[in-house]
Amino acid sequence: MNDGMPDLRAAEARSNPLPRTLTRRVEVGGVPIGAGAPVAVQSMTNTRTTDVAATLGQIGRLADVGCEIVRVTVPTREALSAFGSIVSSSPLPVVADIHFDHELACGAIAAGAAAVRINPGNIGSFERVDAVIDAAGSAGVPIRIGVNAGSLDKGVDAREDLSHPEKLALSAVSFVRHFEERGFSDIVLSAKAHDVPTTLETNRLLSRELPTIPLHLGVTEAGTLRQGTVKSACGLGILLAEGIGDTIRVSLTADPAEEPVVAWELLSALGMRRRTPEIVSCPTCGRTEVDLVSIADEVTRRMATLDKPITVAVMGCVVNGPGEARGADIGVACGRGQGLIFKGGETVRKVAEADIIDALFEEIARLD
Amino acid sequence: MNDGMPDLRAAEARSNPLPRTLTRRVEVGGVPIGAGAPVAVQSMTNTRTTDVAATLGQIGRLADVGCEIVRVTVPTREALSAFGSIVSSSPLPVVADIHFDHELACGAIAAGAAAVRINPGNIGSFERVDAVIDAAGSAGVPIRIGVNAGSLDKGVDAREDLSHPEKLALSAVSFVRHFEERGFSDIVLSAKAHDVPTTLETNRLLSRELPTIPLHLGVTEAGTLRQGTVKSACGLGILLAEGIGDTIRVSLTADPAEEPVVAWELLSALGMRRRTPEIVSCPTCGRTEVDLVSIADEVTRRMATLDKPITVAVMGCVVNGPGEARGADIGVACGRGQGLIFKGGETVRKVAEADIIDALFEEIARLD
Numbered sequence: 001m002n003d004g005m006p007d008l009r010a011a012e013a014r015s016n017p018l019p020r021t022l023t024r025r026v027e028v029g030g031v032p033i034g035a036g037a038p039v040a041v042q043s044m045t046n047t048r049t050t051d052v053a054a055t056l057g058q059i060g061r062l063a064d065v066g067c068e069i070v071r072v073t074v075p076t077r078e079a080l081s082a083f084g085s086i087v088s089s090s091p092l093p094v095v096a097d098i099h100f101d102h103e104l105a106c107g108a109i110a111a112g113a114a115a116v117r118i119n120p121g122n123i124g125s126f127e128r129v130d131a132v133i134d135a136a137g138s139a140g141v142p143i144r145i146g147v148n149a150g151s152l153d154k155g156v157d158a159r160e161d162l163s164h165p166e167k168l169a170l171s172a173v174s175f176v177r178h179f180e181e182r183g184f185s186d187i188v189l190s191a192k193a194h195d196v197p198t199t200l201e202t203n204r205l206l207s208r209e210l211p212t213i214p215l216h217l218g219v220t221e222a223g224t225l226r227q228g229t230v231k232s233a234c235g236l237g238i239l240l241a242e243g244i245g246d247t248i249r250v251s252l253t254a255d256p257a258e259e260p261v262v263a264w265e266l267l268s269a270l271g272m273r274r275r276t277p278e279i280v281s282c283p284t285c286g287r288t289e290v291d292l293v294s295i296a297d298e299v300t301r302r303m304a305t306l307d308k309p310i311t312v313a314v315m316g317c318v319v320n321g322p323g324e325a326r327g328a329d330i331g332v333a334c335g336r337g338q339g340l341i342f343k344g345g346e347t348v349r350k351v352a353e354a355d356i357i358d359a360l361f362e363e364i365a366r367l368d
Numbered sequence: 369m370n371d372g373m374p375d376l377r378a379a380e381a382r383s384n385p386l387p388r389t390l391t392r393r394v395e396v397g398g399v400p401i402g403a404g405a406p407v408a409v410q411s412m413t414n415t416r417t418t419d420v421a422a423t424l425g426q427i428g429r430l431a432d433v434g435c436e437i438v439r440v441t442v443p444t445r446e447a448l449s450a451f452g453s454i455v456s457s458s459p460l461p462v463v464a465d466i467h468f469d470h471e472l473a474c475g476a477i478a479a480g481a482a483a484v485r486i487n488p489g490n491i492g493s494f495e496r497v498d499a500v501i502d503a504a505g506s507a508g509v510p511i512r513i514g515v516n517a518g519s520l521d522k523g524v525d526a527r528e529d530l531s532h533p534e535k536l537a538l539s540a541v542s543f544v545r546h547f548e549e550r551g552f553s554d555i556v557l558s559a560k561a562h563d564v565p566t567t568l569e570t571n572r573l574l575s576r577e578l579p580t581i582p583l584h585l586g587v588t589e590a591g592t593l594r595q596g597t598v599k600s601a602c603g604l605g606i607l608l609a610e611g612i613g614d615t616i617r618v619s620l621t622a623d624p625a626e627e628p629v630v631a632w633e634l635l636s637a638l639g640m641r642r643r644t645p646e647i648v649s650c651p652t653c654g655r656t657e658v659d660l661v662s663i664a665d666e667v668t669r670r671m672a673t674l675d676k677p678i679t680v681a682v683m684g685c686v687v688n689g690p691g692e693a694r695g696a697d698i699g700v701a702c703g704r705g706q707g708l709i710f711k712g713g714e715t716v717r718k719v720a721e722a723d724i725i726d727a728l729f730e731e732i733a734r735l736d
Contacts, residue, residue, distance in 0.1 A: 197639045224661075234609075253682075262598060269595075269598055280589045293623075297621075
């Protein structure tokens with residue numbers, strides 16, 4: 001960053017402005033989680049695991065949009081065979097998602113999983129859970145304990161003296177205690193629900209009861225693209241703003257490649273991490289004299305391939321435009337059929353509306 | 369709601385579970401704001417105000433998606449003439465958005481504005497602001513004092529001893545004090561910035577300094593559809609979860625009709641207000657045996673016209689599907705090429721994949 005960008009330096013100085021709960025550090029295939037490490041972005045493939053090429057293709061696309069850890073389901077022996085091939089060619093650490101069958105968990109560890117995710121409540125018995133713990137311990141592989149509102153232990157679920165978040169937290173805490181009693185502490189914990197209030201209350205309880213265990217946050221079954229984006233952004237955002245959460249997954253019923261994009265937008269919005277440029281663009285109103293939505297959409301599209309964490313302003317009027325554009329690294333304030341391009345607080349060019357986008361990106365290229 | 373829907377009753381019982389700061393009550397064209405009233409959803413037209421038909425058309429579309437108060441810019445005398453026609457035919461209370469010219473503010477009040485929004489800092493002098501205050505007072509019309517990070521008072525902006533949120537809050541507080549000293553207390557206050565950390569800190573300061581003044585929340589110039597949705601959902605969500613905020617506007621550089629939809633998704637996610645059905649749908653994974661994204665998208669589309677605040681689950685696998693679907697009012701858990709439809713915890717039908725959506729909506733229709 002050069003001297004012409006005072007505001008971005010300020011933005012970087014305030015990175016991680018939020019109080020982070022001091023959890024233990026766990027490494028998943030070299031990606032640190034907890035103990036103040038940057039909040040890691042996760043996603044999950046939805047291809048058939050037995051289709052190695054399709055799964056690796058999707059992992060590649062997830063990596064392109066900033067996914068840092070990927071989870072792959074291993075539901076069968078055939079999937080386990082494929083899993084080994086996936087792990088050995090994946091550009092990202094691969095977590096095996098296991099339900100019901102502890103032998104698949106042990107097999108995934110042997111096949112090179114960076115971690116395994118199990119719900120101890122559906123593995124069948126503590127003896128079987130212990131077999132997974134021991135295999136992970138020997139291999140030095142972390143386990144994510146994943147408790148889910150949809151598959152609570154029946155005994156806990158039946159207790160009428162507990163709220164739903166208390167049931168989820170109690171399940172999670174009792175599993176963690178069991179793991180620790182067996183000498184295994186390489187744990188990441190998640191307790192997911194599909195509604196935000198349960199997600200908030202459960203994770204607050206977990207953070208209070210287990211302050212050293214890194215938490216994986218997510219709102220599960222959050223819905224399609226828009227609803228899932230809103231639920232994840234507010235649910236995860238509220239917790240992260242409280243200093244709770246060490247890694248996140250945004251769950252969407254959509255192309256998985258949408259998930260890391262939303263996750264990064266969230267971390268960027270909170271001032272915690274930034275991966276791509278941010279656009280500051282006004283909502284337009286009856287004062288707007290240019291086709292600002294088209295300009296902003298095109299700027300966003302062109303910025304997506306730019307890995308400079310700068311702030312670009314696209315403003316549609318003279319009321320707030322120049323003031324806001326001054327605060328960005330670069331910006332344009334549009335009047336009637338023309339634009340004023342600003343950089344580092346100085347007007348650098350006045351261009352016709354048709355030339356705004358090209359001129360803006362010419363100036364962005366000069367920011368190097 | 370009938371006896372078969374225990375979870376929805378629980379959801380309704382927990383409506384407004386968040387501590388609401390006890391602000392004064394202000395009414396904008398009959399819509400209450402503050403004092404524990406439901407958080408009102410606002411938006412703003414981006415048509416030319418002089419085009420009465422286009423503006424009324426857009427207001428109609430905003431009303432259709434749940435907008436409760438609409439703001440219209442009045443930048444000129446010509447716009448003011450049109451504004452009167454818009455107000456008299458609008459299905460929603462109309463707030464006049466005024467910059468620079470106090471005579472336009474007074475004219476808008478005379479023309480029947482439900483409220484006026486001014487930034488006292490750009491009206492020119494306190495004498496001119498006082499003319500607006502007196503006109504509003506005589507007409508019984510509230511004023512939104514709207515301070516904006518992009519147009520701060522130069523004297524305040526120059527102070528090096530204050531942080532940016534402190535400058536915004538100081539501007540806002542001094543304006544409110546002036547209004548109150550003149551005997552006018554029918555105030556809604558907003559202080560908007562384009563970044564979430566400034567938005568959070570500024571509104572926390574305002575809530576602490578002015579606990580009785582209703583706050584209008586928004587992240588301004590939040591960006592295009594996805595980025596703006598994420599920034600608004602986390603920024604506004606964090607404040608609402610802290611009990612701060614009495615009315616909201618989601619700002620998007622997009623069709624204004626997207627804004628109330630996101631606002632309602634947010635209020636629904638937080639358990640504060642619900643307008644349309646909610647979908648609970650899983651993110652799909654390698655275990656999914658049906659085309660769940662298409663099914664969930666189609667269910668979402670069909671639900672949009674349904675004004676029952678029910679929860680519909682669309683689940684793609686046997687692991688969490690049945691458990692989650694039981695918690696919804698109605699749901700489907702999909703296996704290989706077929707679906708089990710649940711209602712109130714009971715399986716009601718087993719249907720082929722092609723019939724899932726029709727069968728689901730047949731059962732939803734029977735929920736009346």
